[in-house]
Amino acid sequence: MFHRSEQGEICCKIWKGSVWKVRIRVLIVGGLKNGDIKACCERYVKWLERYVKVEIRYLKAENRNLPVERILCKEAERLIKYLRDDDFIISLDRKGRMMDSESFSELLSKIMNEGKNLVFIVGGVHGLGGEILKRSNFVLSLSKMTFTHEIATFLILEQIYRAFKIIRGERYHY
Known part of the structure; x- marks a missing residue:
């Protein structure tokens, strides 16, 4: 899975120069309304550009006056x-599997070594519907606690950045 470059960096097979050949998309139901959180998320996306192309896509949240099941269905x-059929989909859900940062970096490395694009899905107010969770290749929990979609977005971007630092053997993760 990992190999060491001539410079001693921990790399993956698909590392091409300074940027990975795969892409990461983060799909977020609802926008990032908090300016401070949005600025932090944008900073992590900018830092990640050294390693991989990251695209953030905000999807409209459904009207809260509808029944929860209908909201989840429409958002799904x-x-x-x-x-896409060849995407590796990681959905964030409190009932998902929890991982430490090292295990998360190994998971990302394995997926990217297979040449798959990664898609992270952050649900809206009511989370994600069963259809999305079934379609997911992996369901990840950031904590046993519940977070707003804005905080969850910030946390997953930070963990993706941390994963690349771990993979590259660069200082950041202690």
Whole structure:
């Protein structure tokens, strides 16, 4: 899975120069309304550009006056339009599997070594519907606690950045 470059860096097979050949998309139901959180997320996306192309896509949240099941269904319909058959989909859900940062970096490395693009899905107010969770290759929990989609977006971007630092053997993760 990992190999060391001549410079001693921990790399993956698909590392091409300074940027990975795969892409990461983060699909977020609802926008990032908090300016401070949005600025932090944009900073991590900018830092990640050294390693990989990252695209953030905000999808409209459904009207809160509808029944929860209807909201989840409509949001799932929107999300599915952005998924490709060859994507590796990681959905964030409190009932998912928790991982430490090292295990998460190994998972990302393995997926990218297979040449698959990564898609992270952050649900809206009510989370993600069963259809999206079934379509996911992996369901990840950031914590046993529940977070807003804005905080979850910030946390997953930070963990993706940390994963690349771990993979490259660069200082950041202690």
